[in-house]
Amino acid sequence: MSTQEAERRAVVAFAGGAFTRAHARLVGDEIDLSSLQALRGSGALLQQARRVWQERVQSEYRSAQMMQRLLGDALAAGVPFDAHASLVEMISDELRHVALCSAVVRALGAEPCLPVPLDLPQPAAFLAMPAEARALAIGIAQLLVNETLSVAFIADLHERCRHPAIAAVLAATLGDEAQHDAFGVSFVRRTLAERPEPERARWCKVAEDALRPQREAAQRMLRELSPAERDLQAWPDEQLVALGLFSPQRQALVFQRAYDERLAPRLASLGLL
Ligand SMILES: [Fe+2]
Numbered sequence: 650m651s652t653q654e655a656e657r658r659a660v661v662a663f664a665g666g667a668f669t670r671a672h673a674r675l676v677g678d679e680i681d682l683s684s685l686q687a688l689r690g691s692g693a694l695l696q697q698a699r700r701v702w703q704e705r706v707q708s709e710y711r712s713a714q715m716m717q718r719l720l721g722d723a724l725a726a727g728v729p730f731d732a733h734a735s736l737v738e739m740i741s742d743e744l745r746h747v748a749l750c751s752a753v754v755r756a757l758g759a760e761p762c763l764p765v766p767l768d769l770p771q772p773a774a775f776l777a778m779p780a781e782a783r784a785l786a787i788g789i790a791q792l793l794v795n796e797t798l799s800v801a802f803i804a805d806l807h808e809r810c811r812h813p814a815i816a817a818v819l820a821a822t823l824g825d826e827a828q829h830d831a832f833g834v835s836f837v838r839r840t841l842a843e844r845p846e847p848e849r850a851r852w853c854k855v856a857e858d859a860l861r862p863q864r865e866a867a868q869r870m871l872r873e874l875s876p877a878e879r880d881l882q883a884w885p886d887e888q889l890v891a892l893g894l895f896s897p898q899r900q901a902l903v904f905q906r907a908y909d910e911r912l913a914p915r916l917a918s919l920g921l922l
């Protein structure tokens with residue numbers, strides 16, 4: 650398939666039969682998104698909502714891919730078997746999030762698309778590592794760093810969003826992500842305890858690399874804000890939050906709060922800071 654075709658690859662379903670039944674079980678009770686039709690008239694805001702929810706389709710798809718790799722590496726590494734069921738559940742959860750975000754994109758009048766390139770390349774150096782080291786690296790980057798930040802972002806939107814359909818999608822996602830976040834801490838703690846101490850600097854770097862893109866983006870934004878603007882109250886984002894969106898200023902402040910209050914203490918307690 651050419652890149653152009655891949656770029657247009659929409660989220661599609663096998664219609665009917667066993668797949669539809671399994672999909673319905675995965676996604677659960679359907680959320681009524683019909684009220685989003687009323688928001689379609691709002692020009693630039695609508696475009697922004699489509700773009701952001703489309704990005705969420707793709708990042709949830711990437712999360713599903715990462716979780717699937719983590720399960721493969723964890724099985725290859727022989728991690729304690731009580732971790733397996735949680736990993737399987739997390740793959741399902743991420744696929745549910747892809748479906749939920751896709752439904753929002755459709756309700757907003759656009760076509761959800763998969764990430765490009767669809768395959769997630771793995772560097773040769775990463776593949777050359779033993780399975781237990783790959784599992785730990787994914788655990789640190791995906792479960793510990795990214796899930797902690799995801800929970801903080803979704804929780805901030807969910808707390809303030811009064812649009813029933815968007816709030817329901819955020820609530821469904823938040824419940825799962827909070828569990829991933831909790832699992833991540835214990836998975837990393839247990840796996841890290843089995844690694845030789847001299848490797849510690851290497852695992853700190855994995856955490857640092859996973860954090861860097863979001864931290865640098867937040868720092869760039871925060872540098873532009875006056876002291877008065879460095880307050881969440883200054884960015885109520887009323888119109889944006891109805892659609893499950895942030896202003897970049899509020900997102901940077903939420904990042905900073907999540908880092909200071911949740912992520913940094915977690916990393917420090919694991920010896921990863
Ligand atoms: Fe997710």
Ligand SMILES: [Fe+2]
Pocket residue numbers: 712743796825826829
């Ligand atoms: Fe997740």
